[in-house]
Amino acid sequence: MLLKKKLCIGALFCGILFFMFATHTIQKNNVLSTLVEAPRTTARSIIKNHTQSQAVTQSVQQHSCSCSTCVADLGISEWFDQRFDRKQQPYLTTEGKKVDPLALKWWLALQRSVDGTIEEVMKKMFTVISPPPVEELRQPSRCRTCAVVGNSGNLLQFKYGAVIDSHSIVFRMNKAMTLGFEQHVGNKTTHHFMYPESAVDLKPGVHLVLLPFKLRDLQWVTSALSTGEIKTTYVRVKERVEADKDKVIVVNPTFFKYTHDHWTEHHGRYPSTGMLAIVFALHLCDEVSVFGYGADLQGNWHHYWEDNKYAGAFRKTGVHNADFESEIISKLNTEGKIKLYPKVKKQANLKLYG
Structure with a gap:
């Protein structure tokens, strides 16, 4: 009877020790988990901020002029x-x-x-104008x-x-x-x-x-800035x-x-x-x-x-x-x-x- 009592007390003592060890282990793991997770969270924040910064930089780079608003900018309309x-x-x-x-x-x-062809007319035109x-x-x-x-x-x-x-x-x-x-x-x-x-x-x-x-209009500008030979298109024009x-x-x-x-x-x-x-x-x-x-x-x-x-x-x-x-x-x-x-x-x- 005394032996059984001692065994029960020993088992209870072992249970208490196991519970204390388990609790300590869980708390330690939670701390470690927090310590590990914190850098991950920080890393995610850094990556997110960097991505946002890149987006802003790309937006600035895509700005088509130095005005406050630019006609050619995309995404506005x-x-x-x-x-x-x-x-x-x-x-x-x-x-x-x-x-x-x-x-x-x-x-x-x-x-x-x-x-005539536009190539021929343009070739002659660019001998007169720059x-x-x-x-x-x-x-x-x-x-x-x-x-x-x-x-x-x-x-x-x-x-x-x-x-x-x-x-x-x-x-x-x-x-x-x-x-x-x-x-x-x-x-x-x-x-x-x-x-x-x-x-x-x-x-x-x-x-x-x-x-x-x-096409006659291209010939006219060539003539009007040089020989003045073209006097009419479908009406009288400035020579x-x-x-x-x-x-x-x-x-x-x-x-x-x-x-x-x-x-x-x-x-x-x-x-x-x-x-x-x-x-x-x-x-x-x-x-x-x-x-x-x-x-x-x-x-x-x-x-x-x-x-x-x-x-x-x-x-x-x-x-x-x-x-x-x-x-x-x-x-x-x-x-x-x-x-x-x-x-x-x-x-x-x-x-x-x-």
Whole structure:
């Protein structure tokens, strides 16, 4: 009996010792587990922070210019990203790819043209004018602010002259003039869009941006800056034009087709001068402001330098779809890709003409 009692006490004592050992072991393992897990947690935090840092760095690296906002930046507007093709070459050069055959065929059918090939005409053209320099295109280290100035009479309702001139590049088009209208339209011009039938003389230092609607237009700019032999296209045109030969830019026919396909979406036979100028600016500039598009506040259609008795004359051109183009420009504004002036909540009667 005494032996059984001693055995029970011994077993109890052993049980207590085992429980104490087990508890100690568990606590020790928990401590070790914590010590092991802590570095893992720290490592995960370091990796996460590094990944986030890389993402921020990549975001900065992908910033397409040094402005606060850049037209070509991706991820801001899905609508814009679906249409904007950064690989497009806006103007003709002596280097790079040939004009796309499908785009060329479409372009040659726009207006009555002449015999010959575009390669032959371009070769002769670049013996008279200088190829545009590479720096004309966008550079990540630069901030190019551009004002695209249309010719609408609505410019007379505002005094945007100083705002327009504050841009690093100012686009004007066709017969646009500034003398006597400086407080409304400014007096700075860096690039002037024209075609033979709308040609004007330019001041030294201003880029002549030719919008060629036919092969004859390329021949005209060659002639107008040299021999003056071409006197007509489908109408009488300016035989010679004053402009710097080393500052001529000829818009690529492929760029016409790209604008027609991606932006005006086949509305109209081909895009208007005003629409082409804006899309051109989207590819050349980092920030784009647009002035002087549409009817004036009374709904009249006229250029700001003239009184037009026929206020509706510019609304329907027969080849452009002004209503659809105005929707695209308004959309560019609401998507934050351009700044449209005047800054009003609704762009009433916004139609385009050059």
